[in-house]
Amino acid sequence: MTERILVLGAGPGGLVSANLLALHGYDVTVVEKSEYHLFQPGMLWIAFQGHPPEKYMRPVKDLVKPTVNLVQGKVAEVNLAERTVTLEDGRRLDYDRVIIALGAHLDYDAVPGHSSLVEEFGDYFRGADYAARFWSHFKAMSRGTLVIAAADPLYKCPPAPLKAAFLAAETLRRRGVKDSVSVVLALPFIHEYPSETVAEIVAPKLREAGVEVKTMFTVDSIDAENRVIYSLEGESITYDLAAVIPAHKGPAIRLLPEEARDDDGFIKVDKYTLQIEGYDDAYAVGDCNNAPTSKTGVTAHLGAEVVVERILGFDSRFNGRTNCPIVTDGEASFVISTYDHPPIPVKFSIFKRLLEDAFIASYWSSLRDPEKWSPIFRAYFEATDPSRVGGGW
Amino acid sequence: MAERDELMEVIDKLGQPEVREALVKAVDLLANLERSGLLDLLIALTDEDVVKRIVQLVMTTGTMKLADNLPELLDKLGAIAATLAEPAEPLGITGLLESLKDPAVARGLSRLVTVLRALGGD
Amino acid sequence: MGERIVVDAKGMACPGPITKLVKAYRKAKSGDIIEIYATDPGFKPDLEAWIKRTGNELVEISEEGGVIKAVIKVTAK
Ligand SMILES: Cc1cc2nc3c(=O)[nH]c(=O)nc-3n(C[C@H](O)[C@H](O)[C@H](O)COP(=O)(O)OP(=O)(O)OC[C@H]3O[C@@H](n4cnc5c(N)ncnc54)[C@H](O)[C@@H]3O)c2cc1C
Numbered sequence: 001m002t003e004r005i006l007v008l009g010a011g012p013g014g015l016v017s018a019n020l021l022a023l024h025g026y027d028v029t030v031v032e033k034s035e036y037h038l039f040q041p042g043m044l045w046i047a048f049q050g051h052p053p054e055k056y057m058r059p060v061k062d063l064v065k066p067t068v069n070l071v072q073g074k075v076a077e078v079n080l081a082e083r084t085v086t087l088e089d090g091r092r093l094d095y096d097r098v099i100i101a102l103g104a105h106l107d108y109d110a111v112p113g114h115s116s117l118v119e120e121f122g123d124y125f126r127g128a129d130y131a132a133r134f135w136s137h138f139k140a141m142s143r144g145t146l147v148i149a150a151a152d153p154l155y156k157c158p159p160a161p162l163k164a165a166f167l168a169a170e171t172l173r174r175r176g177v178k179d180s181v182s183v184v185l186a187l188p189f190i191h192e193y194p195s196e197t198v199a200e201i202v203a204p205k206l207r208e209a210g211v212e213v214k215t216m217f218t219v220d221s222i223d224a225e226n227r228v229i230y231s232l233e234g235e236s237i238t239y240d241l242a243a244v245i246p247a248h249k250g251p252a253i254r255l256l257p258e259e260a261r262d263d264d265g266f267i268k269v270d271k272y273t274l275q276i277e278g279y280d281d282a283y284a285v286g287d288c289n290n291a292p293t294s295k296t297g298v299t300a301h302l303g304a305e306v307v308v309e310r311i312l313g314f315d316s317r318f319n320g321r322t323n324c325p326i327v328t329d330g331e332a333s334f335v336i337s338t339y340d341h342p343p344i345p346v347k348f349s350i351f352k353r354l355l356e357d358a359f360i361a362s363y364w365s366s367l368r369d370p371e372k373w374s375p376i377f378r379a380y381f382e383a384t385d386p387s388r389v390g391g392g393w
Numbered sequence: 394m395a396e397r398d399e400l401m402e403v404i405d406k407l408g409q410p411e412v413r414e415a416l417v418k419a420v421d422l423l424a425n426l427e428r429s430g431l432l433d434l435l436i437a438l439t440d441e442d443v444v445k446r447i448v449q450l451v452m453t454t455g456t457m458k459l460a461d462n463l464p465e466l467l468d469k470l471g472a473i474a475a476t477l478a479e480p481a482e483p484l485g486i487t488g489l490l491e492s493l494k495d496p497a498v499a500r501g502l503s504r505l506v507t508v509l510r511a512l513g514g515d
Numbered sequence: 516m517g518e519r520i521v522v523d524a525k526g527m528a529c530p531g532p533i534t535k536l537v538k539a540y541r542k543a544k545s546g547d548i549i550e551i552y553a554t555d556p557g558f559k560p561d562l563e564a565w566i567k568r569t570g571n572e573l574v575e576i577s578e579e580g581g582v583i584k585a586v587i588k589v590t591a592k
Contacts, residue, residue: 153534188537190561216568218537232541233569234591264538292531351460375445379452388454393461 002027005311006085006095008075009251010037010060013101013286013300015367020308022065023371029093031085032060033074039363040297043124044160046131047243048167050139053128063368075102077254080279097281099307100267102251104156104287104295110247111151113222120224123243124164125155137241138168142177144240149186149229151219152247154264156287156295158194159326159335161185161245162202166328169209178210184237186217186229195343198326198335205328205348219244248295251288266290271339272317274307283307293320293339301366302381305374321381325356332356334384336393341386346393355380517546517589524553525582532558533565540569540589548574549587558583 003026007018010032018030042056064070074088078100085093106125108115118126122133138146148164165185172178185206191199192206192213206213220232222244229244230236250265260276262268267284268277271291276282285307286300293299302321309316320339325332332353337343346352366373384393406412426432437443459466484492492498522539524532532553539549559576562585566573575586 153537190533190564194534196557216565218541220541232537233565347461349461349464351463372441376448376452379448380457383452383454383457389458393458 003096004029004094006031006093006098007101008078008085008098009101009103009286009288010034010063010070011101011103011286011300012297012367013103013288013304014099015063016301016304016370017099017101017285017308018068019065019368020305020370021311022067024308024312026311027069028067029069029071030060030064031071031073031075031087031093033072035059035072037063037367038128039360041157041163041360043128043131044163044167046128047122047124047134048138048164049171050135053132057128058364063364065368075251075253077256079256080260080276080282081257083281095281097311098283099304100251100276100282100284100288101286101300101304102253102288104248105250105252105265106246107249108246111219111221111244113224114151114219114244114246116224117222117242117244118246121241121243123245124160125245134243138171141172141181141241142175143180145182145184145238147184147186147229147237147239147242147244149217149219149237149242150188150245152245153188153194153218154295155245155248157297157324158294159324161187162193162206162326164243165206165211166209166326169211170329183209183211184214184239185211186214186219186231186237188218189215191215193335195335195337197345198333198343201333201345201347202326209328248287250290262290264290271320273310274303274318275310283310291318291320293337294322294324294335296322296324298323301370301377305370321385323381323384325352325359327353327356336384336386336389338386341390344386344390344392517544517548519548519550522549522551524551524555524558526554531555533561536562536565536587540571543589543592545589545592547589549589551585551587553583553585554581555583558585 005021005026005028007014007028007030010030014030014032015037018028022028036057037060039056042051045051046053046056061070071093073091075085076088077086078098083095083098085095085098087093108118118130121137122130124131124134146168148161148168150161162185165183169178169183172181172183192203192215193199214237216233217235218232219229221230223230227239228236229239229242248264250261250267255261255267260267267289269275269284269289269291270277274283274285274289274291276284285303287295299322303318306316306318320337322335322337324335326335328348330353331348331350332355333346333348334352335343336346362373423432426435493502520539520543522535524535532551532555536549536551539551543549562573562576566587570591572588572590573585574588575584577584
């Protein structure tokens with residue numbers, strides 16, 4: 001009998017896993033709660049530059065290969081010992097292997113006042129509709145203070161708030177109101193970026209863009225009525241418009257046994273094999289696991305490739321590679337690191353911006369037909385491996 | 394039903410004059426490529442294995458660094474090319490030593506040594 | 516009497532240790548003691564900057580066999 005593989009979630013991690021496995025004759029089923037897949041970085045462009053949300057959404061059914069079964073439904077429980085998955089509507093699915101790729105759960109209740117803030121203004125994390133709501137406020141802003149902040153130092157795509165600040169500043173400048181609107185970027189880190197190497201590269205760019213940076217500011221509570229954000233470190237900022245990145249938790253499902261998760265609910269895996277501790281038939285890829293690397297689409301994609309190769313019998317190992325883009329007006333830089341190598345110095349350049357444009361352009365195709373892009377991505381990741389360009393790029 | 398809608402969308406597009414014009418031009422372009430034999434070459438270039446080989450050739454640490462510094466490199470090359478049009482005086486050893494007093498020359502020499510180091514290393 | 520919270524951030528490259536400290540600090544109450552262990556050499560200056568900003572008390576900082584141990588008394592909450 002062909003092996004039945006269940007893939008939970010149709011983000012980059014789930015889609016790459018499912019579409020690659022389908023090529024090798026497995027009986028693959030994807031379970032996904034939404035009808036559409038959202039290219040999450042697109043929320044930045046929707047929220048801060050007014051791009052239409054449709055540009056960044058595709059029906060999930062168009063992103064899976066024809067031989068993949070797609071089940072529309074919400075996962076309620078995964079029982080690793082019994083090898084069963086139960087959906088919210090009561091359906092039960094059995095598996096021979098399971099790949100959990102449910103992403104991170106955004107917790108808007110962790111910080112008092114946060115849910116009122118996001119309902120009022122929207123943000124660039126919760127979904128395309130919230131990003132559009134944010135734009136409707138931001139595009140009308142002509143004076144005051146825009147605050148971009150985070151509720152916790154752990155969130156997906158570490159450069160996301162920096163990108164937000166750059167894009168916001170650009171829009172304000174184009175609209176000719178940059179002088180009357182101040183952009184305050186409040187970060188929970190010691191420097192402008194978790195890695196000091198990267199901080200030194202972005203700091204002058206932020207100054208150039210006229211972004212005011214406040215470090216060691218972790219949002220603790222929000223007074224949505226009086227428009228004040230308080231930090232855990234004991235400071236406060238008054239805002240006219242604000243977007244706060246929510247606290248990230250592991251997926252909001254019941255996972256048995258409970259020991260399979262860490263304190264924040266992320267699924268505990270071996271960081272090289274992405275196997276769930278204690279189970280050789282269960283994997284967790286992408287944002288939902290606790291691998292000590294950045295939570296990014298690239299990481300999810302590369303992790304999915306490793307899991308598929310391991311299922312095929314190869315001894316592949318994930319090296320924790322990240323490639324988070326930071327874009328300014330016409331240039332880009334990448335945060336490049338692996339488990340063994342902290343971020344290397346990567347200067348801003350036009351070429352990197354073109355590479356980033358190419359990555360974005362290939363996004364949909366690389367999810368549906370990852371096998372076609374693998375050789376290209378592999379060559380890029382090898383050419384830019386920290387051990388090769390360690391001194392900088 | 395959905396497929397019919399998608400088909401109608403395409404037909405609607407064909408109604409737009411600029412789409413029709415573009416299509417006619419694209420067909421001409423294809424015919425030209427076919428006559429010159431270039432179309433066969435292009436088709437071969439999109440073969441998966443060929444793509445793989447091209448990527449192996451182009452995506453290396455060296456090319457990544459080269460492409461990244463292309464604007465600065467072209468600037469320098471352009472500046473050097475412009476000096477070629479000017480007449481050059483023969484320069485003796487004393488003249489060489491003398492010109493080292495010019496900080497720009499001294500910096501250039503330091504760069505040359507860096508280049509030599511890169512050339513000699515593995 | 517405050518509680519003693521022990522945080523193990525060994526083997527985590529930056530921003531690991533500070534991230535873990537912030538997480539522990541969020542849950543801590545005034546009077547609690549946070550005891551954190553880290554191997555990332557960048558942790559020491561980062562911690563000093565954090566102490567200076569938040570105004571909590573650094574009771575002890577020591578290093579042995581590549582492991583940095585810091586004891587913080589929560590006084591600013
Ligand atoms: C503003 C922003 C900018 C970003 N920029 C970048 C960038 O430039 N580069 C980069 O690499 N990454 C970037 N990221 C991060 C990237 O989008 C994520 O890391 C990536 O999507 C993670 O993939 P994943 O497959 O692990 O999870 P997700 O993409 O989150 O997918 C999880 C899927 O599971 C589904 N799901 C969740 N719960 C259930 C359930 N109970 N039942 C059924 N289905 C469920 C969800 O609907 C979703 O489709 C950015 C993120 C944001 C928010």
